[in-house]
Amino acid sequence: MSLLQVDNLSVHYPGQPLPALQQVSLGLAEDELLVALGPSGCGKSTLLNVLAGFIAPTHGTVQFAGQPVRGPGAERAVVFQHDGLLPWLDVAGNVAFGLKLQRVPAAERAAIVAATLQQVGLADAGGKRIWQLSGGMRQRVGIARALASQSRVLLLDEPFGALDAFTREQMQQLLLQVWQQSRRAVFLITHDIEEALFLASSLVLMSPGPGRIVQYLRPTFSQRFLAGESVRSIKSDPAFITLREELLASLSRAQQQEAA
Numbered sequence: 243m244s245l246l247q248v249d250n251l252s253v254h255y256p257g258q259p260l261p262a263l264q265q266v267s268l269g270l271a272e273d274e275l276l277v278a279l280g281p282s283g284c285g286k287s288t289l290l291n292v293l294a295g296f297i298a299p300t301h302g303t304v305q306f307a308g309q310p311v312r313g314p315g316a317e318r319a320v321v322f323q324h325d326g327l328l329p330w331l332d333v334a335g336n337v338a339f340g341l342k343l344q345r346v347p348a349a350e351r352a353a354i355v356a357a358t359l360q361q362v363g364l365a366d367a368g369g370k371r372i373w374q375l376s377g378g379m380r381q382r383v384g385i386a387r388a389l390a391s392q393s394r395v396l397l398l399d400e401p402f403g404a405l406d407a408f409t410r411e412q413m414q415q416l417l418l419q420v421w422q423q424s425r426r427a428v429f430l431i432t433h434d435i436e437e438a439l440f441l442a443s444s445l446v447l448m449s450p451g452p453g454r455i456v457q458y459l460r461p462t463f464s465q466r467f468l469a470g471e472s473v474r475s476i477k478s479d480p481a482f483i484t485l486r487e488e489l490l491a492s493l494s495r496a497q498q499q500e501a502a
């Protein structure tokens with residue numbers, strides 16, 4: 243059964259000629275890393291915002307664990323492209339912030355913060371100030387904060403979009419490790435085909451005008467990485483390259499249809 247379930251979802255922003263999303267249906271299971279891939283304007287952020295409970299559907303339903311989503315909830319943590327960290331707190335303070343709001347006792351809070359910082363490779367950085375961190379480290383803190391919240395779903399909004407190619411690849415690997423260890427359901431949006439193929443256990447390809455799902459896939463490359471194969475070997479595999487080119491062709495076909 244899906245943890246998050248979307249049925250026949252449409253979102254039409256007031257004053258816009260076309261719906262941002264039209265008749266979108268998908269399910270996110272507990273052990274899944276679902277990626278929504280598509281070009282700018284296909285409704286990825288709108289979909290994530292609906293799952294997070296920031297935006298209400300115009301039509302259709304969104305359910306978490308069988309209950310309608312009526313707004314944001316602690317069981318669905320969001321990580322944004324621009325990390326949203328609090329500059330007046332240090333790294334540990336940022337990771338502990340949500341726990342403090344939830345009134346988790348100090349000793350328990352400290353243990354969770356230490357464990358999640360360890361998980362994202364920042365075990366020694368708890369006392370650092372936010373302005374001392376690189377972009378990749380900041381995103382690690384954002385992910386640690388989401389993990390610390392003990393949410394059951396992580397919603398990641400283009401989390402690596404602002405990073406250089408090398409750091410981005412490191413973060414993709416980290417995310418897969420964290421996904422495997424933390425056993426959370428993950429929903430991630432990206433416009434990067436290679437990133438989507440490498441990370442996804444399920445992938446929906448989206449197209450704009452109106453925003454909709456045009457293809458569902460179940461790539462297996464992340465399983466190969468988690469079984470020990472190197473990222474370079476996976477991304478240079480002809481099977482990976484062929485699928486990447488097919489997705490690129492599907493996306494350009496969808497965009498040509500939109501333009502016509």
Ligand SMILES: Nc1ncnc2c1ncn2[C@@H]1O[C@H](COP(=O)(O)OP(=O)(O)OP(=O)(O)O)[C@@H](O)[C@H]1O
Nearest residue numbers: 255258262281282283284285286287288289433453
């Ligand atoms: N608050 C809003 N009010 C009106 N229209 C909006 C609003 N937010 C998004 N839109 C429109 O809805 C459509 C989908 O936008 P959305 O941001 O969800 O797409 P996206 O795939 O995430 O794009 P990007 O990758 O550029 O962020 C676009 O046409 C956009 O202009």
